[in-house]
Amino acid sequence: MQEVLRLEQAILGSFVVDPAAREFSLELSDDDFLDNSHKKIFKAIRALADEGQDFSYFELAQKSGLSILNISGLTDMVTTTARIENEVNLLKDKSSRRRLLEKAEYIKELAMNKELDIDTIKNNAMQEIEEVKVVMNDGVVSLKEAMLDTIEVLEKRAENKDDRSYHTRVGKLDVATAGLHPEELTTIAARPGVGKTAIAMQIGLNIASNKRKVMMTSLEMSSVQLCQRIIAANSGLDGNDLRRGNLDGEGWRKTMDVGQRFATENFIIDKTSKKPQHIRSKIRKHKPDLVIIDYLQLLQPDEKLGSREQEVSSMTRALKLMTLEFKIPIIILSQLNRNAEGKRPSLADLRESGAIEQDSDNIIFIHRLTNSELGDMISEGIYSIDFLEEMKAKGNVLADVILEKQRNGPTGSFGMVYVPKLMKFIGLDK
Secondary structure: OHHHHHHHHHHHHHHHHOHHHHHHHHHOOHHHOOOHHHHHHHHHHHHHHHOOOOOOHHHHHHHHOOOHHHHHHHHHHOOOOOOHHHHHHHHHHHHHHHHHHHHHHHHHHHHHOOOOOHHHHHHHHHHHHHHHHHHHHOOOOOHHHHHHHHHHHHHHHHHOOOOOOOOOOOOOHHHHHOOOOOOOEEEEEEOOOOOHHHHHHHHHHHHHOOOOOEEEEEOOOOHHHHHHHHHHHHHOOOHHHHHHOOOOHHHHHHHHHHHHHOOOOOEEEEOOOOOHHHHHHHHHHHOOOEEEEEOHHHOOOOOOOOOHHHHHHHHHHHHHHHHHHHOOOEEEEEEEOHHHOOOOOOHHHEOOOOHHHHHOOEEEEEEEOOHHHHHHHHHOOOOOHHHHHHHHHHOOEEEEEEEEEEOOOOOEEEEEEEEOOOOEEEEOOO
16 A cells, blocks of 8 residues: 555656656546545646646645645655656556456455346446456557457347337437437537427436436436426326326326336436536446436536636536446537527537537437428428417427437438427427
């Protein structure tokens, strides 16, 4: 233990006193350090180095939240920085062994858990082994290895080509995307009150019904509010009646029926995660097959940065990396700028960050059609006046679901009907 701590101090001390040595900091991550204060100092060094500046003890102390004595004490361990490459390799070796032992212990605990079925144990153990492979090869693979892995993935897809467990069942979305895909980040964006949460809940419940585990991180609504939405959407009861408790005997019968039907352990609600690192911890603990985050602008960054745009960029990047690490799809809901009000949205309307566009594999807009757009559609024979009058009389809203970006497929749009009293989207064919 003391040997590792001294090694960490010597490495950090070298990074502090010798700018040339900092090149080797790129070989490490904060997880390679055992001591928590050393983790903070390393992250501060990397952050300042990424800004392309030299730094003083004071700036490093300020960035890490530690005292100047903590920083200056590191340099006492440095006799020469010439051995920095060997020291970094030694620390990587020790941290890799530590991770391997932790994973081996976790797999042992899985195997001894009699409440888990053997398939769950094998799947979780394989995920841990995949992470071990990354540790051993430092995240770098040859084209030969990558090609063999790709063939294996394609073989599994061929075997499971009829697997629709990741299908959203939202309008014609699955026709274009073939459902959600592991390792992909999907952003659903709209102006407030247009139905982001409603469509995300539909997707989550549909996938949970296919025996996939879904985790919804909700920073805006309570679990009771979310369940009210589920009851309204699947019972035909008016959401306002549920909020007022205005239910007759038939209403209670429908409520209990939906409650019983959707009382599943495959859908979990996370009410405490406020930062990406909290979400990452919950994913590791609960092993969901899909994560939905409602919504991005309510998240807080893992560390304070210079501007809100930088903070949002850091969060979308962290979420994208989680899709790769855990090999699951993640959906984030996002607001659009006020400029998108009353017009068809574009990628430029994504609020606070161009990184949303960069990091997302798929971007979906929900757009309520304006009177002008509906007039054009009547002229073009897409919708009839009678149909629109019927929609208006029912209090329903016509909307376009726009697949604006799909990294691995086509884009396009299709119409759906939003039923506000049910807080639910239905296809035009329904």
